[in-house]
Amino acid sequence: MNSKATIVDVARECGLSQATVARVLNGQKEIQVKEKTRKRVLSAARKIGYERNALAANFRRQKTKNIAISIADLTNPFFPELIKGVQNKIREYGYSIVQLNNEWNPKIEQDNFKYIIQSRLDGAIISPSHPRANLKILGQLPIVLLTNSNEFSGYDTIANDSKGGMILALERLFELGHRNIALFTGGSMMSAGSSWRLQTMKDFCSNRNIFFSEDLCIKCDMSVSSLESFSQARAAIRKFINKDTPATAIFASNDILALAALHVANEKGIKVPDELSIIGMDGILSGEISYPTLTTVEKNRSQIGSLAAKSLIEKIETPLEWQTKKIILPCKLIERGSSGPVREKK
Amino acid sequence: MNSKATIVDVARECGLSQATVARVLNGQKEIQVKEKTRKRVLSAARKIGYERNALAANFRRQKTKNIAISIADLTNPFFPELIKGVQNKIREYGYSIVQLNNEWNPKIEQDNFKYIIQSRLDGAIISPSHPRANLKILGQLPIVLLTNSNEFSGYDTIANDSKGGMILALERLFELGHRNIALFTGGSMMSAGSSWRLQTMKDFCSNRNIFFSEDLCIKCDMSVSSLESFSQARAAIRKFINKDTPATAIFASNDILALAALHVANEKGIKVPDELSIIGMDGILSGEISYPTLTTVEKNRSQIGSLAAKSLIEKIETPLEWQTKKIILPCKLIERGSSGPVREKK
DNA sequence: CTTGATTTTGATAACGTTATCATTTTATTA
DNA sequence: TAATAAAATGATAACGTTATCAAAATCAAG
Numbered sequence: 001m002n003s004k005a006t007i008v009d010v011a012r013e014c015g016l017s018q019a020t021v022a023r024v025l026n027g028q029k030e031i032q033v034k035e036k037t038r039k040r041v042l043s044a045a046r047k048i049g050y051e052r053n054a055l056a057a058n059f060r061r062q063k064t065k066n067i068a069i070s071i072a073d074l075t076n077p078f079f080p081e082l083i084k085g086v087q088n089k090i091r092e093y094g095y096s097i098v099q100l101n102n103e104w105n106p107k108i109e110q111d112n113f114k115y116i117i118q119s120r121l122d123g124a125i126i127s128p129s130h131p132r133a134n135l136k137i138l139g140q141l142p143i144v145l146l147t148n149s150n151e152f153s154g155y156d157t158i159a160n161d162s163k164g165g166m167i168l169a170l171e172r173l174f175e176l177g178h179r180n181i182a183l184f185t186g187g188s189m190m191s192a193g194s195s196w197r198l199q200t201m202k203d204f205c206s207n208r209n210i211f212f213s214e215d216l217c218i219k220c221d222m223s224v225s226s227l228e229s230f231s232q233a234r235a236a237i238r239k240f241i242n243k244d245t246p247a248t249a250i251f252a253s254n255d256i257l258a259l260a261a262l263h264v265a266n267e268k269g270i271k272v273p274d275e276l277s278i279i280g281m282d283g284i285l286s287g288e289i290s291y292p293t294l295t296t297v298e299k300n301r302s303q304i305g306s307l308a309a310k311s312l313i314e315k316i317e318t319p320l321e322w323q324t325k326k327i328i329l330p331c332k333l334i335e336r337g338s339s340g341p342v343r344e345k346k
Numbered sequence: 347m348n349s350k351a352t353i354v355d356v357a358r359e360c361g362l363s364q365a366t367v368a369r370v371l372n373g374q375k376e377i378q379v380k381e382k383t384r385k386r387v388l389s390a391a392r393k394i395g396y397e398r399n400a401l402a403a404n405f406r407r408q409k410t411k412n413i414a415i416s417i418a419d420l421t422n423p424f425f426p427e428l429i430k431g432v433q434n435k436i437r438e439y440g441y442s443i444v445q446l447n448n449e450w451n452p453k454i455e456q457d458n459f460k461y462i463i464q465s466r467l468d469g470a471i472i473s474p475s476h477p478r479a480n481l482k483i484l485g486q487l488p489i490v491l492l493t494n495s496n497e498f499s500g501y502d503t504i505a506n507d508s509k510g511g512m513i514l515a516l517e518r519l520f521e522l523g524h525r526n527i528a529l530f531t532g533g534s535m536m537s538a539g540s541s542w543r544l545q546t547m548k549d550f551c552s553n554r555n556i557f558f559s560e561d562l563c564i565k566c567d568m569s570v571s572s573l574e575s576f577s578q579a580r581a582a583i584r585k586f587i588n589k590d591t592p593a594t595a596i597f598a599s600n601d602i603l604a605l606a607a608l609h610v611a612n613e614k615g616i617k618v619p620d621e622l623s624i625i626g627m628d629g630i631l632s633g634e635i636s637y638p639t640l641t642t643v644e645k646n647r648s649q650i651g652s653l654a655a656k657s658l659i660e661k662i663e664t665p666l667e668w669q670t671k672k673i674i675l676p677c678k679l680i681e682r683g684s685s686g687p688v689r690e691k692k
Numbered sequence: 693c694t695t696g697a698t699t700t701t702g703a704t705a706a707c708g709t710t711a712t713c714a715t716t717t718t719a720t721t722a
Numbered sequence: 723t724a725a726t727a728a729a730a731t732g733a734t735a736a737c738g739t740t741a742t743c744a745a746a747a748t749c750a751a752g
Binding site for chain 2: 737738739740741
Binding site for chain 1: 402427572
């Protein structure tokens with residue numbers, strides 16, 4: 001028994017017009033229908049097992065109540081929680097998520113955009129796979145970008161204040177007495193993310209009048225997968241720690257890098273945080289269960305997701321003029337086990 | 347300029363019938379259309395910026411080319427990779443994913459099922475949130491369940507052979523000389539998962555003629571979130587390691603538990619693997635980047651996703667008789683840093 | 693060239709809902 | 723109670739595609 005009963009069948013069953021039935025079953029505000037007929041319709045619907053055909057409704061309305069989430073890679077620990085935030089928010093509004101991954105492949109990303117248009121999804125939350133991602137094909141579709149890159153002027157964006165977060169960490173390390181802080185960054189696929197970090201570091205150090213040189217800057221290639229990044233990071237940090245560095249602290253631009261540093265420190269018997277403090281960035285699960293647990297600059301991914309969703313839905317549901325909105329959320333320093341006051345080397 | 351051009355507009359533009367245009371633009375096998383007219387249509391379509399209205403097509407066909415993935419919690423590290431596997435497989439077939447979370451809430455899960463039906467999704471991959479999840483509402487919809495619970499007879503299922511995997515780990519520990527192996531399980535929400543584990547342990551030990559008692563069995567409540575589970579696990583394992591146990595190895599029923607054990611061992615200065623071997627189960631990222639890295643019984647989640655997708659699509663696209671298929675995949679022991687030969691305690 | 697087979701194109705009816713009216717019923721007021 | 727306003731219901735035309743069948747064009751063979 002295929003759920004094939006239509007609104008017309010229900011109408012026939014209860015002897016009312018199809019219009020009235022529609023009003024009862026799918027009408028918005030339950031205005032304009034008598035309690036008695038309402039019951040008549042509902043019981044008839046239940047009797048013959050009517051299930052709304054959303055396909056027909058979507059078609060008629062040219063709305064899907066679906067939004068896309070386009071990201072590079074779901075296994076990147078950054079995204080699941082973000083998506084969860086989106087999920088929880090849009091549920092309130094009756095929307096659902098179509099999840100699109102592009103594996104960092106611009107061709108797939110473009111196909112996904114085309115899919116979004118052709119499927120007439122109502123909007124999209126997009127983490128662009130590269131700084132020049134071609135969004136033109138999306139036309140007037142309501143979208144929110146997950147980025148703080150300034151490459152995307154004219155678009156709504158939302159992201160954490162990475163620079164502010166970084167300064168938070170550096171300030172805390174300074175407070176703890178650290179005067180030789182190393183910067184550990186990965187050349188990410190998304191733009192020259194490391195250049196502003198380096199600049200921020202230089203500025204910070206010169207402001208505080210503490211030493212910094214490029215020797216205190218560790219770089220490594222970030223790969224597509226977290227795991228590969230980790231092993232590359234480990235290699236880079238092994239080299240760094242070998243030449244006996246004066247650094248008493250490392251700030252890493254993400255938790256994977258930080259955990260790699262922590263791993264190597266453990267490997268070499270360097271005590272964290274007694275001999276070396278390490279602070280990461282993001283707040284992924286692995287950092288909460290490592291030993292010691294990882295101090296990190298948290299990006300509240302669930303909140304980002306939630307806000308992105310809210311912003312998007314407002315945009316979808318108010319077809320009025322909409323000024324582009326750029327949201328930048330502060331980061332939060334979470335102090336855990338991997339950071340502490342500097343201690344004299346014996 | 348809304349992408350409002352329809353097939354009829356294209357037909358008018360190129361002076362052909364709407365039927366021919368449809369054949370060119372959306373027809374399946376490019377049979378039955380002359381190269382010359384094909385070009386005529388395509389250039390007209392390009393000229394007026396036609397974008398296929400999938401809503402109309404879906405409605406007409408009563409097919410969406412969308413499948414649902416219904417899980418409890420995307421932030422559970424088990425799922426993202428699984429979904430990625432599904433994603434990569436279904437892309438070949440032109441399907442997309444609608445992602446539904448239920449936060450372990452049966453009410454939400456039920457709503458999601460209703461949504462699946464009303465949206466006329468073509469099929470669903472479902473990880474039931476509890477052993478008695480009510481799947482009846484899904485009717486004849488093609489579904490594949492991610493479980494090896496025998497509660498779901500009559501349904502296609504796919505899962506790893508957890509028991510076989512557990513034995514793999516125990517055998518390896520035995521080989522390494524361990525004769526006092528502790529079992530660390532969490533009472534999961536999904537059935538009395540711990541009871542068969544205990545039984546397997548007992549059987550194993552009696553077969554090998556080695557000692558086991560309930561004292562070597564550590565239990566803790568598993569919570570909804572990985573993080574909470576971790577801290578509960580840590581509490582349980584702290585108590586266990588306090589009473590000086592003869593155990594030289596711990597088998598944990600998942601990686602979070604194993605990492606909790608590892609964490610506590612590090613905390614107490616117990617050397618892993620020299621003084622204590624630890625083996626987990628699942629193969630999550632955190633175990634690959636912990637120190638030491640975690641030996642684990644891997645469940646190939648990407649493969650499960652891929653197979654589930656394949657199975658589902660076969661089911662969708664061959665409306666013939668379909669025998670219910672239960673796939674059980676072997677686990678694989680991945681030896682990393684947290685396990686090694688037993689060493690005499692001094 | 694015709695004839696018949698084959699390929700290519702055209703005309704048109706669905707699909708099930710929503711939206712827009714028109715119509716009927718009920719409530720309100722003079 | 724009649725006249726008017728308001729509320730409730732009904733009739734029907736879309737939405738843009740696909741599918742079915744009919745018609746026309748092309749090809750093959752005698």
